[in-house]
Amino acid sequence: MKTVGIVGINGTVGQTLLKQFQKITVPFETKTFGRSDTIPALDVAVLCTDNADSVRLVAELKDRVKYIIDMSAQYRQDPKVPLVIPEINPHAITKDTHLIASPNCTTTGLVMTLKPLMTHYTLQEAFFCSYQAISGGGKKLLENFHTPGSLYENNCVPLIGSIQENGYTSEELKGIYETRKILELPKIKVYPHTVRVAVENAHSLGVTLRAKEPFDLAQVKQLWNQFPNLKYSEEVVTPKQISGTEITYACRLRKDVEDPTMIHYFITFDNLLKGAAMNARQIVELLLEKYV
Numbered sequence: 001m002k003t004v005g006i007v008g009i010n011g012t013v014g015q016t017l018l019k020q021f022q023k024i025t026v027p028f029e030t031k032t033f034g035r036s037d038t039i040p041a042l043d044v045a046v047l048c049t050d051n052a053d054s055v056r057l058v059a060e061l062k063d064r065v066k067y068i069i070d071m072s073a074q075y076r077q078d079p080k081v082p083l084v085i086p087e088i089n090p091h092a093i094t095k096d097t098h099l100i101a102s103p104n105c106t107t108t109g110l111v112m113t114l115k116p117l118m119t120h121y122t123l124q125e126a127f128f129c130s131y132q133a134i135s136g137g138g139k140k141l142l143e144n145f146h147t148p149g150s151l152y153e154n155n156c157v158p159l160i161g162s163i164q165e166n167g168y169t170s171e172e173l174k175g176i177y178e179t180r181k182i183l184e185l186p187k188i189k190v191y192p193h194t195v196r197v198a199v200e201n202a203h204s205l206g207v208t209l210r211a212k213e214p215f216d217l218a219q220v221k222q223l224w225n226q227f228p229n230l231k232y233s234e235e236v237v238t239p240k241q242i243s244g245t246e247i248t249y250a251c252r253l254r255k256d257v258e259d260p261t262m263i264h265y266f267i268t269f270d271n272l273l274k275g276a277a278m279n280a281r282q283i284v285e286l287l288l289e290k291y292v
C-alpha cells in the first residue's frame with residue numbers, strides 16, 4: 001500500500017489536510033506525525049511546518065521519502081524546486097522531482113485568476129491589496145485573535161511576515177516572485193500591499209490588472225468560469241460566505257474608467273483550502289496517479 005504522511009499534524013494546515021485526504025479516491029495509507037514522532041520510509045510526505053523545520057526535515061527525509069511536498073516558503077524560489085498549483089502548472093513536476101513547493105496562499109488566489117486570461121491577453125501588471133484572514137498565520141495567531149485585547153480585534157494590520165530592507169514585507173515579496181514563477185511570466189510586474197484583517201478564515205484581494213490588449217469583460221468572465229475551481233459571481237461574494245468551500249470566487253469585475261487595457265475586481269477564497277491543504281491534496285493525487 002502506498003503511504004502518505006502529514007508532518008505537522010497538530011497545526012492548522014495539518015488538520016485541514018487530514019480532512020482533505022478523505023477526498024482522495026486512489027487507495028493509500030495516511031500516516032500522521034507530530035513534533036516528537038519518528039518518520040519512517042514513505043512514498044509521499046507533506047511538511048505542514050515552518051521554514052526552519054522544513055529545512056531540517058527535508059535533509060532528514062531525503063533518502064527515506066520519495067516525494068516531499070513542502071508548505072513553507074523555504075524552497076519556493078529555488079530554481080530546482082517546482083512551485084505547483086495543479087490547475088496551473090502540473091507540468092512542472094517530472095519523474096525526477098523529489099521536492100515540490102506549495103505556494104503562498106495569497107499568491108495562489110491571485111494567480112488562479114490570472115492564468116485563465118493568459119490564453120487571450122498579454123498580462124503586464126497586477127496591483128493588489130489583500131485582506132488576509134487570521135488563520136493564514138497558523139494556530140498561534142488564531143489563539144492571539146481569540147485573546148481579549150488582541151491587536152487583530154476589530155482591526156486591520158498592514159504587516160504580514162517581516163519588513164525587509166527595501167520596505168516591503170516578506171509576504172509582499174512572495175506575491176511578486178511566486179506569481180512570476182508559477183505563471184512562467186518572469187517580466188510581469190506585481191505591485192502588492194498585504195494587510196491582515198479581523199476575519200477568522202478566507203483571504204480576499206482587490207486586484208487591478210493591466211494587459212497589452214483592451215479587455216472584453218464578457219470574455220474575462222467566460223475564461224474564469226471555464227477554469228477549474230474558479231467562478232465569477234455577478235453578486236458580491238464575501239469571505240464569510242465562502243469559508244470552507246474549495247472554489248476561488250471573483251466578483252465586482254469592471255473596466256477602468258479611462259484605460260480599456262485595465263480591469264478591477266475582487267477575489268475571495270479559503271486560504272486553508274485552495275491556499276494550502278486543498279492544493280497539497282491535489283499534488284498528492286497527481287503523484288499517486290502518475291508517479292508513485
Ligand SMILES: NC(=O)c1ccc[n+]([C@@H]2O[C@H](COP(=O)([O-])OP(=O)(O)OC[C@H]3O[C@@H](n4cnc5c(N)ncnc54)[C@H](OP(=O)(O)O)[C@@H]3O)[C@@H](O)[C@H]2O)c1
Pocket residue numbers: 007008009010011012013014033034035036047048049050051053057071072073103104105135136137138139140271272275276
Ligand atoms: N495557514 C495558512 O493559511 C497557510 C497557507 C499556505 C501555507 N502555509 C504554510 O504552511 C505551514 C504550516 O502552517 P500552519 O498555518 O498550519 O502553522 P501552525 O498552525 O503553526 O502549525 C505548524 C505545525 O507544525 C508543527 N511542527 C513544527 N515542527 C515540526 C516537526 N519537526 N515535526 C512535526 N510537527 C512539527 C507544529 O508543532 P507544535 O504544535 O508542536 O508547535 C505545529 O503543529 C507554514 O509553513 C505556513 O507558512 C500556511
